[in-house]
Amino acid sequence: MSAKYIFVTGGVVSSLGKGLAAASIGCLLESRGIKVNLMKFDPYLNVDPGTMSPFQHGEVFVTDDGAETDLDLGHYERYTHAKLSRDNNWTTGRIYEQIIAKERRGDYLGKTVQVIPHVTNEIKSAMKKVAQEVDVAIVEVGGTVGDIESLPFMEAVRQMRQELGRENTLFVHVTLVPFIAAAQELKTKPTQHSVKELLSIGIQPDILLCRTDRFLSKEIKSKIALFCNVEEEAVITAKDVASIYEVPLVFSHEKVDQLVLKYLHLEARDRDLKQWEELVHRVYNPKADVHIAIVGKYVEYEDSYKSLKEALVHGALAHNLKLRLSWVEAEGLEAGQEACHEQLRDYDGILVPGGFGKRGIEGMLQAIRYSRENKTPYFGICLGMQTACIEFARNVCGLEDANSSEFDPATPHRVIYKLRELRGVEELGGTMRLGAWTCKIEPDTLAYRIYGKAEISERHRHRYEFNREYEEQLTAAGLRISGSSPDGTYVEMVELPDHPHFIGCQFHPEFKSKPLEPHPLFRTFIGAAYEHAQKRAEEKQTAEVEMFHRPVKVASR
Ligand code: GLN
Numbered sequence: 001m002s003a004k005y006i007f008v009t010g011g012v013v014s015s016l017g018k019g020l021a022a023a024s025i026g027c028l029l030e031s032r033g034i035k036v037n038l039m040k041f042d043p044y045l046n047v048d049p050g051t052m053s054p055f056q057h058g059e060v061f062v063t064d065d066g067a068e069t070d071l072d073l074g075h076y077e078r079y080t081h082a083k084l085s086r087d088n089n090w091t092t093g094r095i096y097e098q099i100i101a102k103e104r105r106g107d108y109l110g111k112t113v114q115v116i117p118h119v120t121n122e123i124k125s126a127m128k129k130v131a132q133e134v135d136v137a138i139v140e141v142g143g144t145v146g147d148i149e150s151l152p153f154m155e156a157v158r159q160m161r162q163e164l165g166r167e168n169t170l171f172v173h174v175t176l177v178p179f180i181a182a183a184q185e186l187k188t189k190p191t192q193h194s195v196k197e198l199l200s201i202g203i204q205p206d207i208l209l210c211r212t213d214r215f216l217s218k219e220i221k222s223k224i225a226l227f228c229n230v231e232e233e234a235v236i237t238a239k240d241v242a243s244i245y246e247v248p249l250v251f252s253h254e255k256v257d258q259l260v261l262k263y264l265h266l267e268a269r270d271r272d273l274k275q276w277e278e279l280v281h282r283v284y285n286p287k288a289d290v291h292i293a294i295v296g297k298y299v300e301y302e303d304s305y306k307s308l309k310e311a312l313v314h315g316a317l318a319h320n321l322k323l324r325l326s327w328v329e330a331e332g333l334e335a336g337q338e339a340c341h342e343q344l345r346d347y348d349g350i351l352v353p354g355g356f357g358k359r360g361i362e363g364m365l366q367a368i369r370y371s372r373e374n375k376t377p378y379f380g381i382c383l384g385m386q387t388a389c390i391e392f393a394r395n396v397c398g399l400e401d402a403n404s405s406e407f408d409p410a411t412p413h414r415v416i417y418k419l420r421e422l423r424g425v426e427e428l429g430g431t432m433r434l435g436a437w438t439c440k441i442e443p444d445t446l447a448y449r450i451y452g453k454a455e456i457s458e459r460h461r462h463r464y465e466f467n468r469e470y471e472e473q474l475t476a477a478g479l480r481i482s483g484s485s486p487d488g489t490y491v492e493m494v495e496l497p498d499h500p501h502f503i504g505c506q507f508h509p510e511f512k513s514k515p516l517e518p519h520p521l522f523r524t525f526i527g528a529a530y531e532h533a534q535k536r537a538e539e540k541q542t543a544e545v546e547m548f549h550r551p552v553k554v555a556s557r
Contacts, residue, residue, distance in 0.1 A: 003037075003131035004168045004264045007157045008140045009203070011194025012176040016211045017247075019072030021174050021238065022140045023079035024247040027276070028257040029136055030080050031248075032268035037134040038076040039088040039127065040069075042142040043149035047093040051429050054304030061307060062459045062511055063088070066435025072140060074307045078514045079248065087129050092149065095122050115152055123156035124163075135266070145173075146197045158202040167265045173198060173205035174238070177212040177220070186212065188224050195228040205230060206263055207256070209238040234259055243283045245515050248276055275516055279317065286322035290530045293347040295328045295367040297360035302327070308353050308381070311513035315522030319530055330360030333367050340370035348536075349377040349501075349529030352384030354461070354508060358407040365391045377501035377528040379521070382462055385494060385504030386416045389466055389474065392496075397477045399470075406464050415474075417467045420489075432463050437485060439492040439507070445482035446495045446503055450524045456483075458492075458507035465506070466491035501528035 006025060010018040019040070026036045042049075049057045050068030061074040067086030076082055099122055103113050131137035141157065143150040161169040175191040191210060198205060208230055210216060216224075216237045225232040236254045241247060251257070252273060261268055292312060294305065302309060309325060316323035326347065333339050344350060350371045352364045364384070368391040371378035380388040386404055393402035393415045401408070404416035425431050436457045441447045443454065468491065475481060483493030483505070496502035505521065513519035 002168075003134050003137050004170070004266065005127065005131065005160060005164070006136060006138045006170045006172055006260065006264075007160070008138065008172045008174065009145055009154070009157070009198065009205075010141075010143070010174045011145045011197065012190040014144050016174050016176055017238075018140055018142075018174045019070075019075045020079075020244055020247055021172070021209050021251075022072070022138050023075040024251050025172070025256060025260065026076065026080040026082065026138050027248040028252055028271065028273075029260065029268075031271040031273050031276075032257060032261075034136055034266065034268050035134045036080055036136045036138060037082045037088070037130045038073075038080065038084070038138045038140070039090070039130045040072050040076075040140045040142060041123070041126075041150075041153045042070055042089065042091045043147060043153060044091055045093040045096075046091055047097055047429060048089070048091060050432075058303030059306040059308075060461070062434060062461050062508060064436040064457075064459065066459075068430065068434065068461070070142070071303065071306045072142075074310070074511070077511075078310060082134075087126070090123070090126050092152070095119060095126070095152075098122055116155060119152045120156040120159060123153055124160060127156070127160065136264070145194055145201075151201070154198075154201050154203065161203075166263075170207070170260060170263050171198075171203055171205045172207045172209060174209045174211065177210040177216060177224075179213055186214070186216065186220055188220060188227065191224055192227045207234045207236060207259055209236050209256075211238045211240070213240050215239060243280065245276070245283060246280050249273065249280055279515055282317050282320055285320075286316075287320045288322070288530070288533075289324050290316055290319070290321045290349070290526055290533060291324045291326070291347050292349045292351060292526075292529060293326050293328045293344055293367075294351050294353055295330050295333065295344075295364055296353050297330050297355055297357070305353055307508075307510040307513070308351075310515075311510035311519055311522045312351075312526065314513045314515050314518035315524075315526035317515065318518040318523045319527055321526065321530060323526075328367070330363035330367070333363035336366060337370060337373075340366050344370050344376070347376065347529075348533040349379065349525060351379045351381070351525070352387055354382035354384065356383070356406075361387065361407050365394070369395055372496065372499060372502060375500055375532075377525060377532050378499075378503070379501075379525040380504035381510065382460075382506060382508055385506050386464060386466070388502075388504040389415050389470075389479070389494060392474055392477070392479050393470060396479075397473055399473070402470075404464055413470070414467055415470050416464050419463055419465050422463055433460050433465075435459055437490075437492075437507070439483045440486050441493070442480075442482045445480060445493075446497070446501070447482035447493045450503075450520045452520075455486075458505070458509055459511045460507045462506060466494075500532065501525065 008022045048068045049060050059071040060068045061071050063084050065085040069089035141153045175194050221235040224235045364387045393399040399413040402413035402415045403411035405414045480495050482495050492506045494504045509519045509521045
């Protein structure tokens, strides 16, 4: 049997959670034993988001095969078991790159190369590629209906229905039904307009996922159904929820999966969402809080660390804790340890995440020094591992002005330097050490205790590496290299044995954490942070009791 397709489009405004909707539909179908794959089309001209600023685009999600992709792929992996690769995310730029390469090779045999059929054919074959070996392929089209940029994708989607028929294709449109306070009413007009826009390009949606802050009444649903030409049961209340992990449950209450099965003529077993229900129960019933500080430079824009934030949530959920996350602007810590004491004192754990460029580095170094000296659990990811090595070189080994050549090319001590195989490579697109690499873990280390095995595979995205010339000096002073690439070239993990929990990794474990399978590095970091919090609470209590029992000195006359 060949695969069926679900196309997810968005209307009215962006940021309605199309990616989460697609992921949640995938999750529901999997819970019924249906095999899914998911893909996203991004209508911009960049070949991939790898060279874009996180302010523009949010996080760059890295797949095992080293593709730099849209952050929605992170949702797909967290909600389903789909194995994603560079085939699962296409931009207009990459589609055109393919076509132009073909044209230059002469593959079009003298024909005029056009948007229809050449661009649309390329888009359709990308869809068909991910649909091999699964029952259902869920295809998300980025952007909002009406955008000029997304037209070729919409046209390809329209053609897919033409080609494969109603039983094999389904159009899901995510739209907004806002509550207007002045009128005290939910408004359906934006949805009507958005569907009209879709109809004008030949797409009649089958299911409307209506984002709203309250339940849609039967009247509202039938009004939308009537105007938008969909069945009433296909007007879904996609109500705002406090936790994104509740979305599959919200959709299941609204019977989205039953509708999908009905429209696509699919047979499936009953859904089993027990694990998700249990997870959501934990989300809303934590035993305590754990307070983590992320010290970075893009702190004002949470989307730039999407997977990281989720991985921390997963780590907290593993201990039945609620994550309280604070983003601390690294530049604000540059003043020194006093500023750190003031700003970092109340956190149970400190994390320096991945990043590029010089801004904020000195503040990160201060934060790392603070966690090292005050025994606050520390977790450094990629840049956070590199800065941990620099801090150790400077403040423990006395290597003044030690740095990464990324931030100070003239540093006397290049503790971190450019990846040897990248020397001389000036182009920025796709030229980092990317994707999954094996790492060997040393026995008798924190890393080994965390993973419980000697060989792991994690995803990378970096241009600089630890300089082994400094290995002897740093390890003699107490830094432990606990993970390396199998041939010993790259340092992948470092730690401090005389600290309760101080660990850094050159890779990005956040990309592989899932709510139902929290990553061990995040689970143990949160565990250590919670222990630290409890220890501090006990110390505080003891101090208070001591204070209470201290004999009161009476001033002598
Ligand atoms: N800028 C550093 C490098 O390129 C760290 C990269 C990262 O944190 N992802 O090596």
